[in-house]
Amino acid sequence: MTDATPRKPRKERKENAERRRRQLLDAARRSILTHGLAKTTLATVADEAGLSQGVAVFYFTSKSGLLTETLRDLYEGYENLWMRALEQTGDAPLDRLMALLDADFSAEACGPDVLPLWFAFWGELRFTGHYAEVAAEFDARRHRALSGIWAALLPESCRSDADQMAEWMESLTDGYWQRLHLAPESHDRMHALAASKLCLSRLVPELLPAPLA
Known part of the structure; x- marks a missing residue:
């Protein structure tokens, strides 16, 4: 049959x-x-x-498997966002740096339907090994990309500072994401983006022109 x-x-x-x-x-x-x-x-x-x-x-x-894959999917979406921003930008290091910053404060990265997800998972990283492994994997790739841009942007004598500059920039973004999450009524993405650019221009004024007011 x-x-x-x-x-x-x-x-x-x-x-x-x-x-x-x-x-x-x-x-x-x-x-x-x-x-x-x-x-x-x-x-x-x-x-x-x-x-x-x-x-x-x-x-x-299981629930654990589903939530771990949900976090991985969240990171994949963010990684695709900033990688696409780099692909659409030229080779000039400053342009690439600004493209990453613009992507970081897009609605796709930190809109009101996304930020609560990030902070829900980040609050569990210390206690859930699977979450921490996913975060470490994606964070490492992001740090390498950002550090590479800073290495190309900094003078040769300062290129050893590229990792530190990448870390500071990530901390700056994380800080504004936290403000946007905790006090959305008093902070908005465009203000956070402008303030971040101003901060970087004052941190390395010889490399980054001050943004227009």
């Missing part, structure tokens, strides 16, 4: 699986925004996605 039910082509099955996985990851983000990280479960995510809990279990096995 032959099976009367035709099997879907492999490409179609793969596309359906990727679409379902995307559906669950997006639902996980919404669940975290609604319920918080601790109260997000496979059940709340499945409910947000309009799917059965069994489907969520099939794709991610």
Whole structure:
């Protein structure tokens, strides 16, 4: 006897699986925004996605697996954002530095539906090894890219400071992200971007012209 039910082509099955996985990851983000990280479960995510809990279990096995992949997806989106910004910019180090800064304060990186996700996960990095591993992997690539730009921008005699400059710039961005998250009524992304550029211009005035008021 032959099976009367035709099997879907492999490409179609793969596309359906990727679409379902995307559906669950997006639902996980919404669940975290609604319920918080601790109260997000496979059940709340499945409910947000309009799917059965069994489907969520099939794709991610456990709550820990789902949330770890949600964090990885968040980092991948951010990495794609800043890498795209570099690809669309020329080779001039200053232009590349400003492109990264512009990307950091875009709505895609730190909008009101994104910042709560970052801080929800970052609050658990010390206690959840899987989260810390994901963060370290992406942060290392980001630091290398930023340090490389600073190395190209600084005079040869100061290139050993590139790592420090990259660290300061990341700390500056993190600080404004925290302000945007905790006090959105008194801070906005454009002000944070302008203030960050002004800070960098005063830190290395010989390299960065002061931005226009």
